[in-house]
Amino acid sequence: MAERSVGLTAPNPPVGVIIVKDGRILSRGWTQEGGSPHAEIHAINQVRNKSLLKGSTIYSTLEPCSHRGKNPPCIDSIIKYKFKDVVISQKDKNPLVSGEGIKRLKGKGIKVIQRNFGNNINKLNNIFFNSVNKNKPYVCLKIASTADGKIATKTKESQWITGKQSRMMGHYLRSKNDCILVGRGTVEKDNPSMNCRIAGLDHTSPDIFILDTKLNLNLNSNIFKLKGRKVFIFHNCSKVHKKQYKNIKLIKLNNSFDTLDINKVITAISKKGYHRILVEGGSELSTSLLKCNLIDKIYWFRASKVIGNEGIGAISNLNIKKMSLVKNLKLENSTRLEDDILDIYSRG
Amino acid sequence: MAERSVGLTAPNPPVGVIIVKDGRILSRGWTQEGGSPHAEIHAINQVRNKSLLKGSTIYSTLEPCSHRGKNPPCIDSIIKYKFKDVVISQKDKNPLVSGEGIKRLKGKGIKVIQRNFGNNINKLNNIFFNSVNKNKPYVCLKIASTADGKIATKTKESQWITGKQSRMMGHYLRSKNDCILVGRGTVEKDNPSMNCRIAGLDHTSPDIFILDTKLNLNLNSNIFKLKGRKVFIFHNCSKVHKKQYKNIKLIKLNNSFDTLDINKVITAISKKGYHRILVEGGSELSTSLLKCNLIDKIYWFRASKVIGNEGIGAISNLNIKKMSLVKNLKLENSTRLEDDILDIYSRG
Numbered sequence: 001m002a003e004r005s006v007g008l009t010a011p012n013p014p015v016g017v018i019i020v021k022d023g024r025i026l027s028r029g030w031t032q033e034g035g036s037p038h039a040e041i042h043a044i045n046q047v048r049n050k051s052l053l054k055g056s057t058i059y060s061t062l063e064p065c066s067h068r069g070k071n072p073p074c075i076d077s078i079i080k081y082k083f084k085d086v087v088i089s090q091k092d093k094n095p096l097v098s099g100e101g102i103k104r105l106k107g108k109g110i111k112v113i114q115r116n117f118g119n120n121i122n123k124l125n126n127i128f129f130n131s132v133n134k135n136k137p138y139v140c141l142k143i144a145s146t147a148d149g150k151i152a153t154k155t156k157e158s159q160w161i162t163g164k165q166s167r168m169m170g171h172y173l174r175s176k177n178d179c180i181l182v183g184r185g186t187v188e189k190d191n192p193s194m195n196c197r198i199a200g201l202d203h204t205s206p207d208i209f210i211l212d213t214k215l216n217l218n219l220n221s222n223i224f225k226l227k228g229r230k231v232f233i234f235h236n237c238s239k240v241h242k243k244q245y246k247n248i249k250l251i252k253l254n255n256s257f258d259t260l261d262i263n264k265v266i267t268a269i270s271k272k273g274y275h276r277i278l279v280e281g282g283s284e285l286s287t288s289l290l291k292c293n294l295i296d297k298i299y300w301f302r303a304s305k306v307i308g309n310e311g312i313g314a315i316s317n318l319n320i321k322k323m324s325l326v327k328n329l330k331l332e333n334s335t336r337l338e339d340d341i342l343d344i345y346s347r348g
Numbered sequence: 349m350a351e352r353s354v355g356l357t358a359p360n361p362p363v364g365v366i367i368v369k370d371g372r373i374l375s376r377g378w379t380q381e382g383g384s385p386h387a388e389i390h391a392i393n394q395v396r397n398k399s400l401l402k403g404s405t406i407y408s409t410l411e412p413c414s415h416r417g418k419n420p421p422c423i424d425s426i427i428k429y430k431f432k433d434v435v436i437s438q439k440d441k442n443p444l445v446s447g448e449g450i451k452r453l454k455g456k457g458i459k460v461i462q463r464n465f466g467n468n469i470n471k472l473n474n475i476f477f478n479s480v481n482k483n484k485p486y487v488c489l490k491i492a493s494t495a496d497g498k499i500a501t502k503t504k505e506s507q508w509i510t511g512k513q514s515r516m517m518g519h520y521l522r523s524k525n526d527c528i529l530v531g532r533g534t535v536e537k538d539n540p541s542m543n544c545r546i547a548g549l550d551h552t553s554p555d556i557f558i559l560d561t562k563l564n565l566n567l568n569s570n571i572f573k574l575k576g577r578k579v580f581i582f583h584n585c586s587k588v589h590k591k592q593y594k595n596i597k598l599i600k601l602n603n604s605f606d607t608l609d610i611n612k613v614i615t616a617i618s619k620k621g622y623h624r625i626l627v628e629g630g631s632e633l634s635t636s637l638l639k640c641n642l643i644d645k646i647y648w649f650r651a652s653k654v655i656g657n658e659g660i661g662a663i664s665n666l667n668i669k670k671m672s673l674v675k676n677l678k679l680e681n682s683t684r685l686e687d688d689i690l691d692i693y694s695r696g
Contacts, residue, residue, distance in 0.1 A: 146674070147677065147693065148493075148497040148663045149493075149497025149498070153670060154669060157670055161674075283657070290654065298495075304678060304696065305674045305676055306666065306675040306677065307666065308663050308666025308667070309631070309661040309663060309664045309666075310666070310667065311668070313497075313656075314496055315496045315656050319658065320655050320659070321502060322503070322505055323501060323506070329495060330687070331687050331688075339679050343650075345495065345652055348653075
């Protein structure tokens, strides 16, 4: 259930909850889109006759919150409906909660038990903790290349290298991330909308961050046309005609160089409450993330096609001379999608 | 059984045979190494009491031969031991046989039945037919690259991109091909022996063809040291000090250009009785084969590593500008080998 809300809950973490009484499941809940209601309240709301909740146990993948954000604290409801005990997988490392929830529940005589729900749950929570406490969001890189690792012909044509199923999976990845990060070149080249075009999931299109150092991007591009999502542009210009960027948020990064500092970009995205970033190219952006060791996962879609060495490589220059310096990845999974292969790598 | 002898029987085809009498298998046979004895004789030899053969049926993946090569004609033995009938999957399209075997067996009152043994058998036979009749051998390309399609760093280091299991599989491929074709650069770069180093299969190392237009290769390279196999060099030089090439066969190709005509190379190899060629790089050779549509299968071993765009690409320039001109392959299979992926492609 926590997995179900991944990519939809930022700046809140995806949480899953079950309410049990006398060995029977009363209800289930998960963090709702945009983060409210929280999983605990969603589960409580499912129970029509609230008197049933008295004496029941709530299982949650994360310590219930004790602070008031967009929502009232979850522990208030747990106390109000007289739950008997709370079983959690992990203490919330977010400094706004960080044991305060447990402490206040215990103060009201509610037993709190910590029990590890397994690695998948810990991973989900850690993505949230890293982003909130260290400004280190989870960065996924999506690559759609030929068998020889090219993402476009030398004339930058790339539609379509991969097949329909791969492209659908690409849309699904969008729905599972909080935002997309993309270089100017990629926006210019294909004029993409970069939304999730799976029927029923089209409302889950993530917000967009674009790197456009000199603010050269044509504002009539499709990427600016989709309603209901935020668009941010990182740039390095001292003078900007802000009027023309009315619906676009500009983020200025001071840099001594002509390129933007990718570490600063990632930190800035995290500070805005985004925990999961999907990077959709181009190769310069992918390469600088790889160089700085900022990529957590690569989804590499590989078509059964060959473009040859003049094509644009998925990864640009890494300045690697020796085999001993080659970047190692960890192969997590490999699946066939029609005539394509999807290889999933994590950090080596 | 025919599959068992693939890569070991050239210039003969790999054939499998079963001898059956009264619903019981009397023996099985397959073409032996170097092509003799033929499968039929190998199977007949298994039966100690030859009188048992009278009235039995012989099943063969290919029409038994009627001509005398290194071996006496198989049909003579079939006639001699008074087989009742012969069931074959295909008529031998080799002009030396081509129905003559069937005709002569029938002439002796032996019934000949043709029954399709299935696609795998037809494929094996077609490789033989194409090579014998059209000088079109079966060309397999082996590629060992990183995830981003690089076969070496920019300083040409490549040991080891792929893991142990992939390299073992590479050795196995050698045992399943009649010869290896390789460019001079690859021999110079790694100084490889290019033999099959699987215990028990080390005697199956294929003969070697090297492209060395200007005959620049150092004759002390490891590739010239292995005993018991033939080494050929294709070149384009008018004057050659033949003495120094005493154990090496030189093949001169006249070319107006500085590079060798790859079509002529492949034809020449076929004419020497080799049906299956394993190409082991480098990228210029692979590319010219791909351009001329000469590759039947690609074994692409892909390590979970990234070198970046300065590395040497598996495929060199193809001069493809438009996506519509991209080379399409057919994905046959994909397997995980430790941290590598082996993708097998055939013609698109």
